[in-house]
Amino acid sequence: MSKSTAKASSDTALIKYWGKKNEELRIPENDSISIVLDGLDTVTTVEFDEHFTQDEVMLDEAKIGSSSVEYKRVVKQLDRLRKKAGKNGLFAKVVSKNSFPRATGLSSSGSGMAALTFAAAKALGLELTQKELSIFSRLASGTACRCAVGGFAHWMGGDTSETSFSKTIFDKNHWDIRDVIVVVSDQKKKITSTQGHKSAQSSSLFKPRQKGINQKIKDLKKYIAEKDFKKFGELVEADCLEFHSVLLTSKPPLVLWQPGTIQVINEVQQMREEGIECYFTINTGFNVHALTLPEYEAEVKKRLERLSLVKSIILAKVGGGPKILDEHLF
Numbered sequence: 225m226s227k228s229t230a231k232a233s234s235d236t237a238l239i240k241y242w243g244k245k246n247e248e249l250r251i252p253e254n255d256s257i258s259i260v261l262d263g264l265d266t267v268t269t270v271e272f273d274e275h276f277t278q279d280e281v282m283l284d285e286a287k288i289g290s291s292s293v294e295y296k297r298v299v300k301q302l303d304r305l306r307k308k309a310g311k312n313g314l315f316a317k318v319v320s321k322n323s324f325p326r327a328t329g330l331s332s333s334g335s336g337m338a339a340l341t342f343a344a345a346k347a348l349g350l351e352l353t354q355k356e357l358s359i360f361s362r363l364a365s366g367t368a369c370r371c372a373v374g375g376f377a378h379w380m381g382g383d384t385s386e387t388s389f390s391k392t393i394f395d396k397n398h399w400d401i402r403d404v405i406v407v408v409s410d411q412k413k414k415i416t417s418t419q420g421h422k423s424a425q426s427s428s429l430f431k432p433r434q435k436g437i438n439q440k441i442k443d444l445k446k447y448i449a450e451k452d453f454k455k456f457g458e459l460v461e462a463d464c465l466e467f468h469s470v471l472l473t474s475k476p477p478l479v480l481w482q483p484g485t486i487q488v489i490n491e492v493q494q495m496r497e498e499g500i501e502c503y504f505t506i507n508t509g510f511n512v513h514a515l516t517l518p519e520y521e522a523e524v525k526k527r528l529e530r531l532s533l534v535k536s537i538i539l540a541k542v543g544g545g546p547k548i549l550d551e552h553l554f
């Protein structure tokens with residue numbers, strides 16, 4: 225019997241990954257940059273025991289049925305790690321808890337799959353490098369590839385499994401950016417990112433977006449290095465809108481925003497006109513990340529939480545990579 229627990233944080237992409245060159249290996253069409261978010265966290269305990277007769281998965285207090293997509297995704301990742309460790313057929317119990325609503329566009333698969341990978345690898349006695357952990361995490365969820373490293377993370381898209389992994393380009397202490405996360409709905413989104421990626425190339429805007437991506441990556445790195453919040457925010461927002469334009473023009477169209485999403489966007493723009501520096505970004509979903517600086521955080525929170533369509537606010541800041549914890553969930 226061996227048991228390990230890991231905590232990993234989710235992230236928000238600043239320059240987003242959309243579309244895959246290789247679906248099975250999750251090789252992305254483009255590089256991406258994110259900040260890992262301390263405040264959107266998943267804790268996962270994995271126990272392997274030769275007496276178990278099947279894998280068991282509990283997510284947020286509920287047992288996950290073996291025919292569900294979530295269960296199959298977890299088992300597939302356990303299989304990759306079991307194979308690496310030469311322990312095929314050794315079943316596991318997995319218990320995982322999120323500090324935020326899952327499957328609502330807040331990248332819970334990123335923190336979830338990174339935490340699962342770190343906990344399972346440790347429980348199996350695997351000694352993996354950071355690069356290997358990023359690669360293994362990527363195989364389960366693209367976002368997890370960045371969550372596996374922490375800070376300001378650059379996922380180098382690559383062309384092969386070996387060359388597609390993330391690096392921390394600036395650590396979490398480099399620049400104190402705050403993320404006021406606005407939950408306008410905690411209902412599960414109708415389409416997962418994994419499904420959405422498949423239709424990326426069907427948008428007439430996909431190719432033009434790809435053409436400009438490497439320049440955006442270069443520019444964003446520079447703005448982060450210089451801590452130029454205005455240029456940083458304008459670029460992040462522009463990439464978000466370009467990404468959603470690809471979604472809107474995909475076949476079938478992916479219209480993910482809800483009325484509350486627009487209300488938050490309008491308020492962020494209004495605050496900026498008043499000199500309160502904040503910028504929005506939205507992943508595959510409807511909930512909004514309002515990025516700001518520490519001196520504006522309280523005001524941004526106050527302004528956004530009083531909007532009629534806002535359900536709740538979560539505060540996050542730039543966080544580190546996954547950690548192994550001594551305390552287990554069971």
Ligand code: DP6
Pocket residue numbers: 236237239240241242250256331333364365366367368417418419421507508
């Ligand atoms: C819009 O990583 O959730 O958030 O690789 O299929 O697990 P899979 O998809 P996922 O896609 C993330 C899409 C995005 C952009 C980003 O995080 O870079």
